[in-house]
Amino acid sequence: MNFQTISALVLRYLFLYTRTPMRMVELVFWPVVDLVVWGNVTVFIQKNTNPEFGSYVLFFLGGMILWDIMFRAQQGVAISFLEDVWTRNLLNIFVAPVRTIEYVSATFIVGLLRIAVTAIVLSLISWFGYSFNVFQLSWWLIPFFLNLMLFGWSLGMISTALILRWGQAAESLAWAIPFFFQPVVAVFYNVNDMPAWSQPIAWCFPPTYIFEGMREVMKTGSMNWNYLWYSAALNIVFMALAGWLFLWILNLTRKRGLLTKFATQ
Amino acid sequence: MPDDSREIILEARELTREFDGVKALDRFSFKLHRGEVLGLLGANGAGKTTAMNCLLGLTLPTGGDLFAFGLPLHQHRIAILQRANFSSAYTALPGNLLVGQNLLVFAKIYGVRDPKKKIAELMELLEISHLAKRVTGQLSAGESTRVNLVKAFLNDPELLMLDEPTASLDPDIADKVRKVVRKVQRERNIGILYTSHNMRDIEEVCDRVIFLHKGKIVCEGTPADLLARSSTNSLEDVFIKIARDGEIIDEPEKEAKP
Numbered sequence: 166m167n168f169q170t171i172s173a174l175v176l177r178y179l180f181l182y183t184r185t186p187m188r189m190v191e192l193v194f195w196p197v198v199d200l201v202v203w204g205n206v207t208v209f210i211q212k213n214t215n216p217e218f219g220s221y222v223l224f225f226l227g228g229m230i231l232w233d234i235m236f237r238a239q240q241g242v243a244i245s246f247l248e249d250v251w252t253r254n255l256l257n258i259f260v261a262p263v264r265t266i267e268y269v270s271a272t273f274i275v276g277l278l279r280i281a282v283t284a285i286v287l288s289l290i291s292w293f294g295y296s297f298n299v300f301q302l303s304w305w306l307i308p309f310f311l312n313l314m315l316f317g318w319s320l321g322m323i324s325t326a327l328i329l330r331w332g333q334a335a336e337s338l339a340w341a342i343p344f345f346f347q348p349v350v351a352v353f354y355n356v357n358d359m360p361a362w363s364q365p366i367a368w369c370f371p372p373t374y375i376f377e378g379m380r381e382v383m384k385t386g387s388m389n390w391n392y393l394w395y396s397a398a399l400n401i402v403f404m405a406l407a408g409w410l411f412l413w414i415l416n417l418t419r420k421r422g423l424l425t426k427f428a429t430q
Numbered sequence: 431m432p433d434d435s436r437e438i439i440l441e442a443r444e445l446t447r448e449f450d451g452v453k454a455l456d457r458f459s460f461k462l463h464r465g466e467v468l469g470l471l472g473a474n475g476a477g478k479t480t481a482m483n484c485l486l487g488l489t490l491p492t493g494g495d496l497f498a499f500g501l502p503l504h505q506h507r508i509a510i511l512q513r514a515n516f517s518s519a520y521t522a523l524p525g526n527l528l529v530g531q532n533l534l535v536f537a538k539i540y541g542v543r544d545p546k547k548k549i550a551e552l553m554e555l556l557e558i559s560h561l562a563k564r565v566t567g568q569l570s571a572g573e574s575t576r577v578n579l580v581k582a583f584l585n586d587p588e589l590l591m592l593d594e595p596t597a598s599l600d601p602d603i604a605d606k607v608r609k610v611v612r613k614v615q616r617e618r619n620i621g622i623l624y625t626s627h628n629m630r631d632i633e634e635v636c637d638r639v640i641f642l643h644k645g646k647i648v649c650e651g652t653p654a655d656l657l658a659r660s661s662t663n664s665l666e667d668v669f670i671k672i673a674r675d676g677e678i679i680d681e682p683e684k685e686a687k688p
Contacts, residue, residue, distance in 0.1 A: 173538030180531045252524035259579070260486045261539050262511040422433065422449060422480070422489040 170263055174271035176279075178245055189282075196233045196283050197290060202230045204295040216237070227379050228352045230287050235313040235320075236343050237283045242269070242278025242321020243328070243339035250333065259424065265415060269408075271385060272325075273318050280314060291401060305382050308393050309375050315400040316371045320346070322407035326414040332423075351376050371399040437498055437536035439589050439621045440485065446493035447645075454480040456645040457494065464588065465619040467612075469626065469636035469653075473673035477645040478625045482593055486516060486625065496587060510589075512540070517582035518593035519575065525567025526672050529558075529577050532566055533584065540585035552580040556610055572603035583614060590615075590622045596631055608634050629665040639682065641668075643676040 192302050203225050211219035258268065279292040324342045328335045349363060350372040356364050367373045374396035378388045418424045440462040462468045470478050471517060474585040483489040487507050496503040498510040510562065521533040530549065537545030553559045556576040561569065569577060574594045575595060582590060596604040612635055615622055624636055632639060633653050641649045641656075649656060649672070653665055660668045 167541075168540055169491045169541060173535050176538065177524070177527070177531075177535040180527050180535070184526050184528070184531075248524070252526065253520075253522040254524050256488070256518070256521040257516075257523065257536070259488060260511065260516045261536065264508060269503045361434060416490075419488065419490045422447070422483065425479070425483045 166264065166266055167262075170267045171271050171274065174258075174263070174268065175274050177273045178248070179278075180270070181248060192237075192279055192282055193286050196237075196287055199229055199233065199317060200226070200287055200290055201294075204291065207295060224380050224383060226291055227383060228376055230284070230291065231309060231313055231375065231379060232347070232352045233283055233287060234280050234310055235317040237279045238276040238314040238317025239320040239324065239343050240317075240339070241279045242272040242341075243324040244320055245272040245275045245323045246328065247336065247339055250328070256425065258304055267414065269322065269411070272321065276318060276321060277314065280310070282315075284310070305378070305388060308397075309379060311373055312375050312396045314402055315397075317343070317398070318355070319403040319407040322411045326407075326411040329411075329418050329424075330414045346370060346372070349373075355380065368395075369399070371396040371403065374399075436465060438462070438497075439464050440623065442481070442485070442494065443497075443499045445481065445484060445491050445496065447477075447484060447489065448492045453645050455484070455491070456468045458642070458645065458647060459494075460640055460647070460650075462589070462621045462623055463620050465615075465639065467615060467622040467624055467636045469624050470642065471625070471632065471639055471669060472642035473669075476642040478642055478671075479593070480645070481623060481642070482591060482623070485591065487511075507671070512585070513541075513587060514589040514591070515582040515585055515587040516591045516593070517575075517578045517595055519595060519597035520593065521578075522574065523566050523577065523581065525565070527566055528562070529564050529566050529569070530562040533577070533580055536581050537584050542584055545584075548584060549580065552583050556580055559608070569677040571598045572600065572607075573609060575599060575603070576610075579610065586618060587620060590620050592622060592624050593628050594628075595624075596626065596628050604628065604631070611635060627669075629669060632688040633665055641672050643672055646675060648672055 182192075195293060207222050207225050210222045214222075249258055321341050324339045327338050327342075349359075349367050350368055350370050351359065354370075356367045356377060358414060374392040378392040378396075381388045381392075415424075438461045442458055442460050445455050445458040446453065458477065458481060460468070470481060472478050480489065484491045485498075485503070487503060490504070498506075499513060501510060503510060521681075523529075523536075527535075533549045534545055537549060542548050549562075550559065553562060556579060558573060558576045558580070561573055561577065564573075566574070566577065579595065582592070592611070596607050608631060611622070614620065621681060622635075624631070626632055636653060637653055639650065639656060640647055649659075651659070656668055657665055660671070662668050662671060
């Protein structure tokens with residue numbers, strides 16, 4: 166793996182963000198809209214219910230912020246790839262000495278940078294606007310972020326693989342795929358409160374453990390370490406599966422001669 | 431004719447590519463020598479693009495072997511691409527970046543030492559120094575082609591693949607592009623695989639030409655040779671004749687037999 170190649174690809178994305186401020190707006194705008202909506206709902210519920218329940222609903226904000234971390238990580242990978250499709254630059258990249266792992270690593274780093282920007286903005290707004298301090302999760306935040314980021318990257322690779330296979334017709338998947346998982350990973354409610362049949366499904370996905378863990382930390386100040394281990398182990402499985410799927414489809418597009426059609430369409 | 435003692439930098443052996451049972455390339459073999467410009471010609475659908483895509487590793491052949499610098503292409507793709515480059519009228523550098531930014535990114539990808547100096551030199555050579563701070567997407571076709579060529583020359587390639595580099599250019603700019611390509615190619619002894627539908631390109635730039643028809647080589651030689659062997663007055667007429675009839679004006683296989 167050549168780190169100079171990865172840094173060159175990341176530099177390209179940085180140029181892109183500095184050249185097109187609208188992308189920065191997109192990076193911040195939607196998360197802020199989400200936060201304001203959930204923040205206002207939280208305040209409304211706090212004012213109209215008993216104090217105990219009022220403090221409970223802060224989970225909404227925690228869930229929303231952590232969900233956005235995962236979503237931004239997925240977007241970092243999928244949108245970075247789509248940028249090359251939209252600008253008809255994909256062919257230039259594929260005929261340059263760029264290994265697949267270098268290309269994917271660059272999109273991961275872009276995902277990480279997107280997360281950093283989003284997390285900082287959301288943390289500040291939730292602190293000043295709604296008195297919700299995300300840092301009350303203390304050091305747990307680091308493994309929470311890492312696990313959600315890993316799952317976001319896996320989803321990003323899956324989205325990219327599907328776009329590679331089905332072309333720009335599948336572009337909407339870049340936005341939709343994380344939302345397929347939202348109902349089952351218990352972002353805003355406990356797994357125990359989900360229908361019984363869906364609970365075993367929920368425990369198959371790494372984010373479920375993180376959202377459950379977040380609620381436990383917010384409630385008790387500590388967390389069952391097993392949540393982190395299960396999440397990390399499942400993330401390894403998902404990363405391996407997503408990486409395999411991406412490489413398999415990339416190879417398939419080369420075999421079928423679809424890559425050039427897709428790159429120049 | 432090419433000097434066969436020169437190093438072979440690109441070779442296809444019996445290259446075959448089928449799409450749903452139709453052979454886009456049928457046992458296509460050729461050699462490109464160092465310092466040689468080889469034109470790959472044929473009508474739309476003749477197999478040029480498929481050949482180029484196989485050579486670039488974008489499409490996997492269903493049969494045959496490919497070698498560059500003596501190395502099997504698919505096993506040494508990255509090492510080979512480090513010594514090669516490509517430019518096409520049908521690809522673009524990201525339109526929302528400045529020209530200088532795009533070129534800097536590719537210079538870093540190719541590991542160019544002192545990339546800013548290299549970019550400045552090449553932009554001067556192609557007479558586009560004034561474009562460095564322009565938005566790539568706002569360039570004219572001629573400017574865009576020359577920027578793509580700067581990108582293609584960034585890593586001092588030993589092997590260059592140019593896919594219709596003068597497509598959509600006016601005659602003046604096309605002439606400038608041809609002259610620059612020829613100048614750089616001679617100075618640096620680059621082997622170039624060149625596809626074009628512009629016969630003026632082929633006559634001026636190519637040392638040798640391969641005509642493809644339905645995925646097969648139908649004739650091969652220098653532009654002057656082909657013209658002399660044909661019953662037509664221009665290379666363009668040769669092109670039209672082959673495109674319409676697939677007529678072989680030269681049968682190297684028969685000549686080779688005792």
